[in-house]
Amino acid sequence: MRLVQMTSLAALLAGAALPASADDAASCETVRYSGPGWTDIAATNGVAAVLFEALGYTPDIATLSVPVGYEALKNGQTDMFLGNWLPAQQKFRDDLDANGGIEELVQNLEGAKFTLAVNKPGAEAGVADFADLDAHKDAFDGKIYGIEPGAPANQSIQAMIEADDFGLGDWTLVESGEQAMLAQVGRNESAGTPSVFLAWAPHPMNEAIDITYLSGGDAQFGPDFGGATVHTLARREWVESCPNAARLLRQLTFDVPMENALMGDILNDGMDPAEAASAWIAEHPERLEAWLDGVTTLDGKPGIEAVKEVVQQ
Known part of the structure; x- marks a missing residue:
């Protein structure tokens, strides 16, 4: 009886020394x-x-x-x-x-937040809301800079253009990747040219660029600046x-x-x-x-x- 008890105890101790399984299949x-x-x-x-x-x-x-x-x-x-x-x-x-x-x-x-924004020259032109954009179309060259083709945010912008929301029916969505978009905005910033573009947080663009997030886009991007x-x-x-x-x-x-x-x-x-x-x-x-x-x-x-x-x- 004592031998059985000792053997059982040894087995328990040995089992306790083994690592627990992760319970994940090999796949x-x-x-x-x-x-x-x-x-x-x-x-x-x-x-x-x-x-x-x-x-x-x-x-x-x-x-x-x-x-x-x-x-x-x-x-x-x-x-x-x-x-x-x-x-x-x-x-x-x-x-x-x-x-x-x-x-x-x-x-x-x-x-997080995600909506359209303007750079410092755009804000200095008096743009703070989606409804302000069309009055300054020439300054912006009628372009809205987006991210990669097929992105939902680009689709929202294109739908806004097609519906002529805010009078933007004759504007153009410029699709590119995130880095290409920010590079273009940076070049415009250096040249003093207004830009309107997709902006979001978190992102270091918020520190590198003087960004003004636009109000008025709740229907397109949601309240709280696309919160x-x-x-x-x-x-x-x-x-x-x-x-x-x-x-x-x-x-x-x-x-x-x-x-x-x-x-x-x-x-x-x-x-x-x-x-x-x-x-x-x-x-x-x-x-x-x-x-x-x-x-x-x-x-x-x-x-x-x-x-x-x-x-x-």
């Missing part, structure tokens, strides 16, 4: 997600990549336009998405919700198969000052998003407690210790 090792080429999503994707890599996962990040990225998530070509901006991307979200295969894991950012929240979405099947990775994402939230700093490192200092994220995490290790609560490495070791070891090297 979870590669985490597939996308970004539309926006620096804010590149920054948050970089944070996720650093954490996933330290935990033993392999992040696979594709650059896809907003419509293509949502189709990829819907069709199972990607697993999750950190950049569901609402209300700007509501129609894509409605489509995913109707499909039933996607769930929201967390609202990862609040305090927005950003949400993390994932495939239900992936969440069920990969609960440890999904737990990390449920707890991974950001704030505007953090994203401003990361985006500044990427845009102004030329840092890779993951490099910028790793440096930021090393300077703010206190954030790891909430992000990694109950999260393990893929092979079941304590997650927070693994991440600290990587980012503090």
Whole structure:
């Protein structure tokens, strides 16, 4: 009887010494997600990549336009998405919700905004509201600078032009990427030329450019200057198969000052998003407690210790 008790105790002690399983299937090792080429999503994707890599996962990040990225998530070509901006991307979200295969894991950012704005020459011309623009069409060369083709915000601008809202029916939407748009606005700023363009926060453009966000665009971009929240979405099947990775994402939230700093490192200092994220995490290790609560490495070791070891090297 004593031998049986000792054997049982030894077995229990041996079991206690083994690491806990992450409860994620082998197929979870590669985490597939996308970004539309926006620096804010590149920054948050970089944070996720650093954490996933330290935990033993392999992040696979594709650059896809907003419509293509949502189709990829819907069709199972990607697993999750950190950049569901609402209300700007509501129609894509409605489509995913109707499909039933996607769930929201967390609202990862609040305090964002997204609407049209003018540079300092535009504000000095007297433009502070959407309704002020058309009276100054010649000064703006009748152009509204947008981001990449297919982006929901561009679609809102084009719909506004087609409906002749605010008398803008004879204006032109200039579509380009985020960096090309900001480069054009910067050139106009240097030349003293007014510009109207898509602007948003978080983004270091708010410090680099003297921006005036325009009032009056509630119908197009929502109240409070396009006040927005950003949400993390994932495939239900992936969440069920990969609960440890999904737990990390449920707890991974950001704030505007953090994203401003990361985006500044990427845009102004030329840092890779993951490099910028790793440096930021090393300077703010206190954030790891909430992000990694109950999260393990893929092979079941304590997650927070693994991440600290990587980012503090």
